Amino acid sequence: MHSSGRGFAVGVVILLVLTFGFLAEPARAATNRPTWSTGDFWVYSYSAAALNQTASGSLRLDVVGTESVTLNGTSYSAYKVQGTVSYEFGSLTTTFKGDLWYTTDLAIAEISFVITLSGSLAITIWGNPPQHINWPLTSGDSWASSTDVTLKEIAPNGTATSTYTKLSTTFSVLADTSVTVPAGTFTATPVKETMAGSTSYTINYWSPQAGNSVRNEAYNGGGSSPSGGYNLTDYKYQNGSFFTTVLIGLPLWIWLVLIVFIAAVVGVAVAMRRRRRRPAAPPPGWSPPQEPPMGPPP
Numbered sequence: 001m002h003s004s005g006r007g008f009a010v011g012v013v014i015l016l017v018l019t020f021g022f023l024a025e026p027a028r029a030a031t032n033r034p035t036w037s038t039g040d041f042w043v044y045s046y047s048a049a050a051l052n053q054t055a056s057g058s059l060r061l062d063v064v065g066t067e068s069v070t071l072n073g074t075s076y077s078a079y080k081v082q083g084t085v086s087y088e089f090g091s092l093t094t095t096f097k098g099d100l101w102y103t104t105d106l107a108i109a110e111i112s113f114v115i116t117l118s119g120s121l122a123i124t125i126w127g128n129p130p131q132h133i134n135w136p137l138t139s140g141d142s143w144a145s146s147t148d149v150t151l152k153e154i155a156p157n158g159t160a161t162s163t164y165t166k167l168s169t170t171f172s173v174l175a176d177t178s179v180t181v182p183a184g185t186f187t188a189t190p191v192k193e194t195m196a197g198s199t200s201y202t203i204n205y206w207s208p209q210a211g212n213s214v215r216n217e218a219y220n221g222g223g224s225s226p227s228g229g230y231n232l233t234d235y236k237y238q239n240g241s242f243f244t245t246v247l248i249g250l251p252l253w254i255w256l257v258l259i260v261f262i263a264a265v266v267g268v269a270v271a272m273r274r275r276r277r278r279p280a281a282p283p284p285g286w287s288p289p290q291e292p293p294m295g296p297p298p
Contacts, residue, residue, distance in 0.1 A: 030136035031176075031189040033106065034211035035239050036063045036079050042212050042235045045182065046087075048228030057087040059230060061100070061212075069101040069109050071128040077104050083113075107131045107145075119156025126150055131169060137189045137206060142172040168196035179205050179215050183232040186214045202229075211237030 040063040047056045062082045069078045078101040086095045098113025110126040127147035146168040174190040188205035199221035204213040217226040
């Protein structure tokens with residue numbers, strides 16, 4: 001390819017990258033609500049500091065299906081999720097398993113698990129109505145949501161005890177950011193959650209690629225550094241696609257478009273070069289020169 005042709009092709013590609021890069025920034029100004037499917041899962045590593053001790057462990061969430069959950073007589077469509085959490089507190093390792101129900105709005109409606117120590121203590125927690133999340137998540141948006149939380153304990157002897165708490169939370173959507181966790185690098189939408197009457201808060205980093213939060217950070221009142229949280233280590237989200245995958249700052253589908261365009265430019269350039277090298281056809285009536293006539297032999 002001549003230098004002028006190469007320069008033109010490179011210039012067009014650079015222009016496309018800059019154009020797509022500019023469009024890619026506001027293209028996901030709103031994060032749509034993920035849709036979960038049976039078989040989806042997310043695994044998180046966990047760490048926290050409490051009582052001058054450091055606790056760490058893991059959390060796994062597996063979507064096992066959809067079903068209705070009834071809270072105080074009201075039925076809600078929900079995803080049923082099996083949760084497994086393991087804590088390492090000093091030399092002690094403890095594992096709990098339980099069931100969680102998320103509304104299709106992806107707010108927790110109910111949690112049920114059993115703690116087995118000297119006996120089996122069954123604990124069920126639910127909120128009525130479940131808190132809600134304003135989808136799609138849009139930077140600058142904020143809302144408040146309240147729920148009446150019930151915690152019911154059934155002791156090994158069958159005695160049931162219930163406690164009630166009103167929970168009010170303010171949600172604020174922050175600007176999209178890039179988050180790197182053990183599972184990879186994601187473009188995520190942070191949602192800050194602050195409970196009424198508290199200066200502590202948490203930030204959930206929602207990713208459309210992962211279909212869930214990829215990081216959760218808990219902050220004390222000062223807010224200078226996280227006091228604990230979760231980081232995504234592995235996941236399977238079947239409704240994710242290459243349209244939500246980001247590679248080196250650009251969505252993967254944009255890179256595919258650029259690759260196809262570059263291949264087309266190179267193909268055209270090669271064809272033009274071959275055409276220039278092809279010898280020209282002789283004009284009509286043209287014939288190669290003949291040998292001069294030879295005289296009679298001596």
